[in-house]
Amino acid sequence: MTRPLGCLTGAGLLAGLLTALTIGASAAFGGNALFSPGELNAVAGEAPVGGIDSHADRSQECGQCHAPIWGDQRMGDRCLACHQRVADELAVVSGFHYGYASAGNCRDCHTEHQGPQAALTLQEIVNYPHDRTRFMLLAHPPTGAGGAFRCMDCHPARLGEFSTDSCEGCHKQLDPAYTVQHLIDFGPGCLECHDGVDRYGVHFDHQNLVFPLEGVHLELRCSACHAGARDVPALQAAPARCFECHASDDIHSGRLGQVCESCHTPQTWEGATLDHRLTAFPLLGSHATADCLGCHVERQWSGIPRDCTGCHSQQDPHAGQFVRDCDACHSPTQWSDLHFDHQQSTYPLVGAHRKASCSGCHENGRYVGTPTACIACHAAEDEHDGRFGQDCSACHEPTTWDDVTFDHNLSRFPLTGAHRSTACLGCHKGGSFAGTPTACSACHAEPGIHRGVFGLQCGSCHSTSAWLPASWNGSHSFPMNHGGAGGQCSTCHPSSYGQYTCYGCHKHDPGDTEKKHREEGIGNLSACADCHAGGRGEGGDGGDDD
Amino acid sequence: MQGSRELWLAGLAVALITALYAGATALAGIPAASGFLGHSLGVVGFLLMLATETLYSLRKRAIRRPWGRMRDWLRFHIFTGIVGPYLVLLHSAWEFRGLAGVVTLLTMLIVVSGFTGRYIYTAVPRTADGIVLEAEALRAEVAALNAELESGDLNDADRQRLAHRSAAERRRRRLERQIGSLASARRMLSLWHSVHIPLGMALFVAAIIHAAGALYYATLLR
Numbered sequence: 143m144t145r146p147l148g149c150l151t152g153a154g155l156l157a158g159l160l161t162a163l164t165i166g167a168s169a170a171f172g173g174n175a176l177f178s179p180g181e182l183n184a185v186a187g188e189a190p191v192g193g194i195d196s197h198a199d200r201s202q203e204c205g206q207c208h209a210p211i212w213g214d215q216r217m218g219d220r221c222l223a224c225h226q227r228v229a230d231e232l233a234v235v236s237g238f239h240y241g242y243a244s245a246g247n248c249r250d251c252h253t254e255h256q257g258p259q260a261a262l263t264l265q266e267i268v269n270y271p272h273d274r275t276r277f278m279l280l281a282h283p284p285t286g287a288g289g290a291f292r293c294m295d296c297h298p299a300r301l302g303e304f305s306t307d308s309c310e311g312c313h314k315q316l317d318p319a320y321t322v323q324h325l326i327d328f329g330p331g332c333l334e335c336h337d338g339v340d341r342y343g344v345h346f347d348h349q350n351l352v353f354p355l356e357g358v359h360l361e362l363r364c365s366a367c368h369a370g371a372r373d374v375p376a377l378q379a380a381p382a383r384c385f386e387c388h389a390s391d392d393i394h395s396g397r398l399g400q401v402c403e404s405c406h407t408p409q410t411w412e413g414a415t416l417d418h419r420l421t422a423f424p425l426l427g428s429h430a431t432a433d434c435l436g437c438h439v440e441r442q443w444s445g446i447p448r449d450c451t452g453c454h455s456q457q458d459p460h461a462g463q464f465v466r467d468c469d470a471c472h473s474p475t476q477w478s479d480l481h482f483d484h485q486q487s488t489y490p491l492v493g494a495h496r497k498a499s500c501s502g503c504h505e506n507g508r509y510v511g512t513p514t515a516c517i518a519c520h521a522a523e524d525e526h527d528g529r530f531g532q533d534c535s536a537c538h539e540p541t542t543w544d545d546v547t548f549d550h551n552l553s554r555f556p557l558t559g560a561h562r563s564t565a566c567l568g569c570h571k572g573g574s575f576a577g578t579p580t581a582c583s584a585c586h587a588e589p590g591i592h593r594g595v596f597g598l599q600c601g602s603c604h605s606t607s608a609w610l611p612a613s614w615n616g617s618h619s620f621p622m623n624h625g626g627a628g629g630q631c632s633t634c635h636p637s638s639y640g641q642y643t644c645y646g647c648h649k650h651d652p653g654d655t656e657k658k659h660r661e662e663g664i665g666n667l668s669a670c671a672d673c674h675a676g677g678r679g680e681g682g683d684g685g686d687d688d
Numbered sequence: 689m690q691g692s693r694e695l696w697l698a699g700l701a702v703a704l705i706t707a708l709y710a711g712a713t714a715l716a717g718i719p720a721a722s723g724f725l726g727h728s729l730g731v732v733g734f735l736l737m738l739a740t741e742t743l744y745s746l747r748k749r750a751i752r753r754p755w756g757r758m759r760d761w762l763r764f765h766i767f768t769g770i771v772g773p774y775l776v777l778l779h780s781a782w783e784f785r786g787l788a789g790v791v792t793l794l795t796m797l798i799v800v801s802g803f804t805g806r807y808i809y810t811a812v813p814r815t816a817d818g819i820v821l822e823a824e825a826l827r828a829e830v831a832a833l834n835a836e837l838e839s840g841d842l843n844d845a846d847r848q849r850l851a852h853r854s855a856a857e858r859r860r861r862r863l864e865r866q867i868g869s870l871a872s873a874r875r876m877l878s879l880w881h882s883v884h885i886p887l888g889m890a891l892f893v894a895a896i897i898h899a900a901g902a903l904y905y906a907t908l909l910r
Contacts, residue, residue: 149741149745149885149888149889149892151881151885151886153882153885153886154885154886154888154889155889156886157885157886157887157889157890157893158886158889158890158892158893159893160890161889161890161893161894162893162897165787165893165894165897168787175786176786176787177786177787177898177901177905178785178786179721179722179783179785179786179788180783180785204905208904208905210904210905211903211904211905
């Protein structure tokens with residue numbers, strides 16, 4: 143009969159039997175060591191647990207920890223049966239094992255059979271809620287074997303213990319200079335300030351605090367501001383105002399107060415960027431480009447007078463004439479940029495005065511007390527040689543000298559008739575006005591036609607409108623309307639009013655008249671009126687002498 | 689190449705398993721023997737080794753109801769005989785203590801023994817179904833081949849027949865060589881069996897006890 147399996151030979155069955163017997167004997171005499179994957183931990187704990195000092199004390203009793211598969215208990219239940227302290231922690235919120243450990247997952251963190259001296263806790267407990275220790279591992283993430291951190295890196299003795307020696311050991315390697323100085327400054331109490339995340343841990347950023355670091359502050363050692371701080375409250379109590387740290391740096395000796403940032407930045411003390419507009423003295427015009435020390439002599443930053451004379455008194459060309467400050471007239475751009483309104487003064491400028499140069503009136507820089515009388519300036523220009531007094535404005539407008547507004551009618555010689563249109567100098571010869579004679583003859587020479595006849599009272603016969611017509615209202619020995627003359631003087635007085643002729647009229651033809659008078663024996667024909675008084679005819683009737 | 693295809697496939701499987709194992713190791717460290725992956729390696733490896741022995745042995749004895757060619761079953765036997773022990777080796781997590789270490793050691797010995805036996809096995813002439821040929825049968829086949837080779841029917845211009853002729857010549861040379869060493873080869877195979885089979889039995893007994901212990905202590909499920 144062929145065997146169903148080739149191995150079921152006598153030798154094979156014997157070998158199998160011997161193997162089973164050997165294993166059974168080994169298990170019986172070796173204390174089940176044959177089944178052990180490795181020696182148990184033999185390090186004694188702080189105190190006996192479950193009546194033993196170490197697991198190795200039970201190395202022959204696998205069933206102490208390993209419950210059979212058909213039983214109700216798990217291995218973790220047997221762990222907790224001995225490790226009562228852990229069992230208690232599982233039930234207390236503050237317990238080390240609370241919340242993440244249970245009888246079902248002891249082996250997630252703990253191991254055995256790794257040798258007598260091997261640790262019973264895994265090096266990488268990635269799920270342990272380390273934040274419950276008040277030190278989060280965001281900056282020290284455990285990433286498993288070969289990863290960045292293992293539990294024992296920080297807890298070399300045992301997990302429940304921690305020494306900042308661990309911090310120093312690593313951080314001195316990472317940044318020796320900083321770490322050494324940091325330890326000198328703040329001491330070894332790392333956990334007093336650091337919690338691994340929100341308090342000065344990997345996510346700590348000074349820029350997010352109420353005092354972001356800028357400029358030179360970024361280069362400072364922490365202790366420069368946080369001197370002597372040993373815990374978070376002390377760190378947070380660091381001075382935040384400039385003067386609290388920089389009082390000794392104040393080259394202004396406190397004169398500018400304590401708000402350094404008004405002018406300075408954290409970049410450097412130099413190059414202060416004061417916004418002078420925010421001061422009581424905004425810089426305008428040339429002040430904006432002036433050297434700071436020009437006004438702030440010897441770095442005197444406060445108490446600088448804000449009136450012009452505070453700085454410019456030595457530059458006053460007016461020799462202190464004005465009681466008002468310079469800016470009453472001058473703009474801060476430059477001295478020549480004036481905004482003085484003469485119109486607001488006691489002597490508003492009108493006419494040609496508006497175009498006149500200042501020095502034309504204000505000689506030698508004299509402003510205060512400048513006389514306002516015309517003659518004070520125009521005396522040399524007085525063509526009247528003072529005859530009209532000193533009040534030029536009585537006649538002249540300030541536009542030009544020729545702009546005269548003299549009312550002749552208010553004078554002793556009101557202008558009427560043709561006088562109104564006569565040039566002033568027609569009467570006022572040589573520009574002489576005062577004392578001009580008012581008699582007609584002073585200007586009008588007596589004409590030869592009535593020289594010596596009427597005298598010099600022209601107005602007796604003439605009006606100022608025109609010489610003609612003239613009217614004689616005086617006595618006239620001969621009827622003025624003789625022969626219908628109608629007052630036409632030249633009919634009888636063709637060449638002189640001192641003489642007359644009767645031949646001006648066509649009725650008195652000289653030849654005919656001489657013939658008639660010769661017939662009458664009258665030879666003197668030169669004095670007609672002697673005989674014909676009143677214009678009458680022969681005998682003197684004159685009315686009808688022909 | 690055709691004769692060692694199972695070795696290439698086994699090598700490929702070992703390479704693939706090695707790559708996966710290396711990846712798992714890189715991610716979470718060496719898979720512990722007591723972990724899910726470690727246990728899986730051990731269980732699958734053990735089943736493959738069990739199949740290595742039982743299936744081929746059963747097929748060898750199933751002459752009346754043959755299922756598959758013996759040569760293919762031998763290839764399967766070799767493939768699982770390499771891959772299975774390799775999985776068991778990985779299951780050990782490179783720790784060789786206690787009974788588990790003994791099992792691993794026996795496994796490796798079985799593999800070495802198996803390789804040795806494979807070459808002893810091929811020294812014994814067999815039919816395509818693996819039936820051991822006796823010397824008389826070999827000589828008869830050689831005679832037939834000689835007659836074929838010497839016949840004038842061979843057409844040298846016919847490539848197909850020429851190839852057949854070449855194969856027939858190679859077969860004749862191997863048979864002649866096997867005839868010369870047939871007696872010693874059969875002695876060697878018998879000796880090998882006397883070592884390999886007890887070793888295998890010891891391994892299976894130890895492995896079963898190891899598995900039973902693991903189940904008893906129930907560290908996987910608990």
